[in-house]
Amino acid sequence: MFLTLFLIFLLWLAYSYFFGAEYFPTGKRKIKKMLELARVSRKDVVYDLGCGTGSLVIAAARKCKQAIGIEIDPLRYLIAKINVFFSRQKNAKIIWGNFFKKDIGNATVILIFLRGKSTNMLKKKLRKLKKGTRIVSHYWKFSGWKSIKEDKKLTLYFYKIK
Numbered sequence: 001m002f003l004t005l006f007l008i009f010l011l012w013l014a015y016s017y018f019f020g021a022e023y024f025p026t027g028k029r030k031i032k033k034m035l036e037l038a039r040v041s042r043k044d045v046v047y048d049l050g051c052g053t054g055s056l057v058i059a060a061a062r063k064c065k066q067a068i069g070i071e072i073d074p075l076r077y078l079i080a081k082i083n084v085f086f087s088r089q090k091n092a093k094i095i096w097g098n099f100f101k102k103d104i105g106n107a108t109v110i111l112i113f114l115r116g117k118s119t120n121m122l123k124k125k126l127r128k129l130k131k132g133t134r135i136v137s138h139y140w141k142f143s144g145w146k147s148i149k150e151d152k153k154l155t156l157y158f159y160k161i162k
């Protein structure tokens, strides 16, 4: 019984890793700085690609027009939905699915905290976004892209789509 539960737990951990990144939440201080770096305002539509339990989405919703989180893990998706419900942020929305397959064309700001490989795999999708769309990546840089601003201490990197 214990072994079965342990195996299920390992499979659950591997699930998100396989699709893009395992779960690890961004802390409050970094969330604040990510929103500052992207200069999020009431005009913005903000996406958190791989939103985990939704804390970044809720924090963004307090400052923007609409905040959308996309999460592939069904359990975290549910937790994020519950967290959004209790936050009473009507402009926050959580979508279940793979962000590589979702339409994010209305984004003005993209926030990510993934793995190196998935961060770089996103480049093709991000290049198609509107000129001027701001991107903040936590921890990973995009290879071959020059960041406009960096917070080396907090490992945050700011980019703009040209």
Ligand SMILES: C[S@@+](CC[C@H](N)C(=O)[O-])C[C@H]1O[C@@H](n2cnc3c(N)ncnc32)[C@H](O)[C@@H]1O
Binding pocket: 016, 017, 019, 020, 021, 022, 023, 024, 025, 026, 027, 048, 049, 050, 051, 052, 053, 055, 056, 070, 071, 072, 073, 076, 097, 098, 099, 100, 112, 113, 114
């Ligand atoms: C490192 S966590 C970051 C969570 C949140 N964005 C934060 O900063 O607190 C990465 C999240 O991305 C999700 N994820 C990984 N690949 C994904 C994919 N292809 N589509 C949607 N979500 C994905 C994982 O399930 C995990 O919850």
